[in-house]
Amino acid sequence: MDFRTPDIDWAALAPVLVLMGTSAFVLLVGVFLPRGARRGFSATFTALGLLCAAIAAGILFAQDETASLTLRESIWRDRLAEMAQILVCGAGLLAVGVSYWERRAPVDDDGTEAPADEHERIVELYALLLAAVGGMAFFVQADNLMALFLGLEWFSIALYILTAISVHRLSSLEAGLKYLIVGSFGSAILLFGSAFVYGATGALEFRAIAEASGDAERLFLVAGLALILVGLAFKMSAAPFHMWTPDVYQGAPTSITAFMAAATKVAALVLTMRVLTTAFPGEEELWTWGLAGIACVSLVWGNLAALVQTDVKRLLAYSSVSHAGFLLMPIAAGNELGGRALLFYLVSYAAMSVGSFAIVAARERELRRPVTLENLGGFGWERPFYGVTMAVFMFGFIGLPPAGLFLGKFYAFAAAYERGWTWLVIVGVLGTVISIYYYLGVIAAMYMRPAEARVAPAGGSPPRDLPLATTVFLALIVTVGSLVAADPLIDLMRDAVASLTFPH
Amino acid sequence: MTTALILLPIAGALLVWLLPWPTSRAAGGLALLVALAELFLWIVAVRGFDFGSGTLQQGADVTWFADLDASYKVGLFDFSLWLVGLTAFVGVAAIAYGMWAGRERPRAYFGLLLFLTGATIGVFSAQDLLLFYLFFEAMLIPLYVLIGVWGGTRRAVATVKFIIYTMAGSLLMLVAVIALGLANETFDLTRLQANDNPWIFLGFVAAFAVKAPLWPFHGWLPDAYREAPTEVAALLSGVVSKTAAYGLIRIVLPSFPEPVVDFRTVILILASVGLVYGSLLAFRAHDVRGVIAYSSLAQMCLIVLGIFANNASGLDGALLQMINHGLVSAALFLLAGAIERRTSTARLELLGGMARGRPLLASLLLATGVIALAVPLSSAFAAEFLILNGVFDRGWGYAVVGALAIVLAAMYTLRLISAVLHEDVGSAVHPQALDLRPAEVAIIGALVVALVALSFWPAGITDHAFTAVLSAR
Numbered sequence A: 001m002d003f004r005t006p007d008i009d010w011a012a013l014a015p016v017l018v019l020m021g022t023s024a025f026v027l028l029v030g031v032f033l034p035r036g037a038r039r040g041f042s043a044t045f046t047a048l049g050l051l052c053a054a055i056a057a058g059i060l061f062a063q064d065e066t067a068s069l070t071l072r073e074s075i076w077r078d079r080l081a082e083m084a085q086i087l088v089c090g091a092g093l094l095a096v097g098v099s100y101w102e103r104r105a106p107v108d109d110d111g112t113e114a115p116a117d118e119h120e121r122i123v124e125l126y127a128l129l130l131a132a133v134g135g136m137a138f139f140v141q142a143d144n145l146m147a148l149f150l151g152l153e154w155f156s157i158a159l160y161i162l163t164a165i166s167v168h169r170l171s172s173l174e175a176g177l178k179y180l181i182v183g184s185f186g187s188a189i190l191l192f193g194s195a196f197v198y199g200a201t202g203a204l205e206f207r208a209i210a211e212a213s214g215d216a217e218r219l220f221l222v223a224g225l226a227l228i229l230v231g232l233a234f235k236m237s238a239a240p241f242h243m244w245t246p247d248v249y250q251g252a253p254t255s256i257t258a259f260m261a262a263a264t265k266v267a268a269l270v271l272t273m274r275v276l277t278t279a280f281p282g283e284e285e286l287w288t289w290g291l292a293g294i295a296c297v298s299l300v301w302g303n304l305a306a307l308v309q310t311d312v313k314r315l316l317a318y319s320s321v322s323h324a325g326f327l328l329m330p331i332a333a334g335n336e337l338g339g340r341a342l343l344f345y346l347v348s349y350a351a352m353s354v355g356s357f358a359i360v361a362a363r364e365r366e367l368r369r370p371v372t373l374e375n376l377g378g379f380g381w382e383r384p385f386y387g388v389t390m391a392v393f394m395f396g397f398i399g400l401p402p403a404g405l406f407l408g409k410f411y412a413f414a415a416a417y418e419r420g421w422t423w424l425v426i427v428g429v430l431g432t433v434i435s436i437y438y439y440l441g442v443i444a445a446m447y448m449r450p451a452e453a454r455v456a457p458a459g460g461s462p463p464r465d466l467p468l469a470t471t472v473f474l475a476l477i478v479t480v481g482s483l484v485a486a487d488p489l490i491d492l493m494r495d496a497v498a499s500l501t502f503p504h
Numbered sequence B: 001m002t003t004a005l006i007l008l009p010i011a012g013a014l015l016v017w018l019l020p021w022p023t024s025r026a027a028g029g030l031a032l033l034v035a036l037a038e039l040f041l042w043i044v045a046v047r048g049f050d051f052g053s054g055t056l057q058q059g060a061d062v063t064w065f066a067d068l069d070a071s072y073k074v075g076l077f078d079f080s081l082w083l084v085g086l087t088a089f090v091g092v093a094a095i096a097y098g099m100w101a102g103r104e105r106p107r108a109y110f111g112l113l114l115f116l117t118g119a120t121i122g123v124f125s126a127q128d129l130l131l132f133y134l135f136f137e138a139m140l141i142p143l144y145v146l147i148g149v150w151g152g153t154r155r156a157v158a159t160v161k162f163i164i165y166t167m168a169g170s171l172l173m174l175v176a177v178i179a180l181g182l183a184n185e186t187f188d189l190t191r192l193q194a195n196d197n198p199w200i201f202l203g204f205v206a207a208f209a210v211k212a213p214l215w216p217f218h219g220w221l222p223d224a225y226r227e228a229p230t231e232v233a234a235l236l237s238g239v240v241s242k243t244a245a246y247g248l249i250r251i252v253l254p255s256f257p258e259p260v261v262d263f264r265t266v267i268l269i270l271a272s273v274g275l276v277y278g279s280l281l282a283f284r285a286h287d288v289r290g291v292i293a294y295s296s297l298a299q300m301c302l303i304v305l306g307i308f309a310n311n312a313s314g315l316d317g318a319l320l321q322m323i324n325h326g327l328v329s330a331a332l333f334l335l336a337g338a339i340e341r342r343t344s345t346a347r348l349e350l351l352g353g354m355a356r357g358r359p360l361l362a363s364l365l366l367a368t369g370v371i372a373l374a375v376p377l378s379s380a381f382a383a384e385f386l387i388l389n390g391v392f393d394r395g396w397g398y399a400v401v402g403a404l405a406i407v408l409a410a411m412y413t414l415r416l417i418s419a420v421l422h423e424d425v426g427s428a429v430h431p432q433a434l435d436l437r438p439a440e441v442a443i444i445g446a447l448v449v450a451l452v453a454l455s456f457w458p459a460g461i462t463d464h465a466f467t468a469v470l471s472a473r
Helices: A010-030 A035-063 A079-099 A122-139 A145-163 A170-201 A206-215 A218-235 A244-251 A254-279 A281-307 A312-333 A336-367 A384-398 A405-419 A422-447 A466-484 A486-496 B002-018 B024-047 B078-101 B106-125 B129-138 B140-150 B155-184 B198-211 B221-227 B230-255 B257-262 B264-284 B288-309 B312-343 B359-372 B379-392 B396-421 B438-456 B467-472
Strands: A068-070 A075-077 B057-065 B070-076
Touching: A010 A035, A010 A075, A010 A079, A010 A122, A035 A079, A035 A122, A075 A079, A079 A122, A079 A254, A079 A336, A079 A466, A079 A486, A122 A145, A122 A254, A145 A170, A145 A218, A145 A254, A170 A206, A170 A218, A170 A244, A206 A254, A206 A281, A218 A254, A218 A281, A244 A254, A244 A312, A254 A281, A254 A312, A254 A336, A281 A312, A281 A422, A312 A336, A312 A405, A312 A422, A336 A384, A336 A405, A336 A466, A336 A486, A384 A405, A384 A422, A384 A466, A405 A422, A405 A466, A405 B129, A405 B155, A422 B140, A422 B155, A466 A486, A486 B057, B002 B024, B002 B057, B002 B070, B002 B078, B002 B106, B024 B078, B024 B106, B070 B078, B070 B106, B070 B129, B078 B106, B078 B230, B078 B312, B078 B438, B106 B129, B106 B140, B106 B230, B129 B140, B129 B155, B129 B230, B140 B155, B140 B230, B155 B198, B155 B221, B198 B230, B198 B257, B221 B230, B221 B288, B230 B257, B230 B288, B230 B312, B257 B264, B264 B288, B264 B396, B288 B312, B288 B379, B288 B396, B312 B359, B312 B379, B312 B438, B359 B379, B359 B396, B359 B438, B379 B396, B379 B438
Parallel strands: none
Antiparallel strands: A068 A075, B057 B070
């Protein structure tokens, strides 16, 4: 039997391979180490692995002038994927800092001491984190529907387990189960849609779908496209497919929430842009309007629901739903400006998401209970650095300087305006106006509420948490830096989306 | 030079925040020093300014991002120079007063005051639409925290109202900025083409109408002015509100010649109504700050009247009145603060008879009040005369309303003066309540001296402004 293996461009797979290799290494070696050494070992190697993967993606980014297919018809080697890989690795790197001391001060729902062992499952946590990042790195390279589904399941399964990894906490287990069920539902819908598209066009590869769609069965093609969109909307937690988001964000360990909020959004949105522009250019009328609709629903629903939240993680979860709306605007605009806008927005948004959840984690470790607007009282004055940084993030989510999201929002609105959709911009503006109330609520809770009845453990300052503080500082640097150094960043994003052709 | 004017207060703010200061006096002292240096820097800028040329001067232009052609472009026109000076001057007075009055958490407080000053100067000198918008938004952050943390008992409501009103306005402006910038393919203010899209025009006007505020967009005003700490209220009504008037002059008038004419009647009518309405409310207000707050509303409407007269006389008058009202309302708010410190109230029915044995308070309040009500020979009189003269061209009705408003201004100012200084001694006025202390006299006195100087020589400003606009006509 004649069997030929395809030519494989191993270099293009380097980021994914590095991540998976490190994951295996951490998992296999970690178990043989004494318990006390595991945390330092696994965190160090995870950070190193993420850094190497990011550097590998960066080198590829510098080399790849033009996009090319590698591993025929299933994996892209292009700057869009590499940029997304850098972002995802960056989010993972920040998450390592957040998670480092998470087990030392376990959080319990009712504030009682939890009997958890601080060394328990630490190796698994980092190995799974690496696997999740690896899955996302693979996902954003996908060029056919099977690779897409494979990548999606790959990182999703890692995230399901990570969500439930705080086994001593009921809410974590509950969140994991919910995420598993709802997430699998979303994946099933995506798979269903893929089957329809395959049935209609007889192709799995994105550009082949585009070519075959001319004489494809319209009904199946359109139904397939709609179902794929819904499946992806589940992952980016856009309303009305966001039902899992608040529960999962609230229940998951805060470091994992921080990672999910940033990285999943990056991966899902970048891939959505790629699928829609490469595989369905002929149906652009359909998906641009569809995405605009989803964006509007997310903006309205996310912001309104966030108004009534008291748990800060839950509040930020709804804020993430509303930002899915903002992030969909530039994709819906379907122009090149929108492509740049999406990536630029994602940089500061990812940094701010990780940063704000990291600060929530800092407060959580002081209190050893979930952070609410109530027990945030006086936090800003007690911890000036975290307080000011959180204020910068909250003002930034609104779209105020000095955060890069000021420009990100401007860019997203500009993209929608260039498409001629002033109405969408107006919806975005209304969403922002609503959002002011709850973002300011967080700042008001930190600074304008007396620190009534200190719930913090009595006496002494809380344990120093250098990795966490470093993470927050890095997130702040990226957030403010993307405003100051907008020009080079936007040039990079222009290169990143150069391989896509936009319908408008 | 302009960059230095913007960056000095912001760098000063960072110093105050980041360095460990042993005492609260040290932090406040450094802030005051920075504010004084800023004033000095402004004087240097004035000396180096060529008033005849009417061009953009002492500027800087650095690419911010080339993608949509937005840049860090700053510079000063002759009229913006005066507003920068007003900001620097009132900034010094506010910080000095805050230092004298003593505030909790001084590092945060004085840093925010400096930051606010820097952002406001940024608004007055930005020559790029996006940069203008950036500074315009950046002003909100210190104001929110200053009122929300150090404000009065009802500060929570006041801040939320203030921020949501102004953000709603300025987000509409964001849409307008995007539309105008993309239509021109640049955000450079000096290269904008005339645009005739009424919606874009309205987007800008909405933001400025809220910020000024213009009737009927003043819902946030009474609460914010009442709850803000004294010197923050002084900055807010004296300086920050002027950014709106400046925006109308710098962006709306040159960029939208056609819509300005189309909507002139509507805006002039709104301004006239606001002028009378604000004056009447000021007359009816039951507390000192209420009188000042509503009189600010009236005065801003008067300024808008002058701006939308859109002729030399109207613009000159509007600018002069902007400076003038900036100084007057800052002085009045600081005086209100002085009264509140002595009586723990601002309610007019509890006040009265404070002139007896307190000559300094009485004379400063009287002097400020007399200038505020535009007696002949005062700078306010000159400004209002110019505005009325300008708006007369657009219809005598506006001038009549304006003249009526001057009468109303006399009514509410005299009512304020008599309710505080004269009549029977109010129940809240303790016989031993002190006269103004030397520091208060120095701070408020400086503002009053500036007003008197301006009264002697209003042409110092009117002859040195709008040379570009006038030569373009």
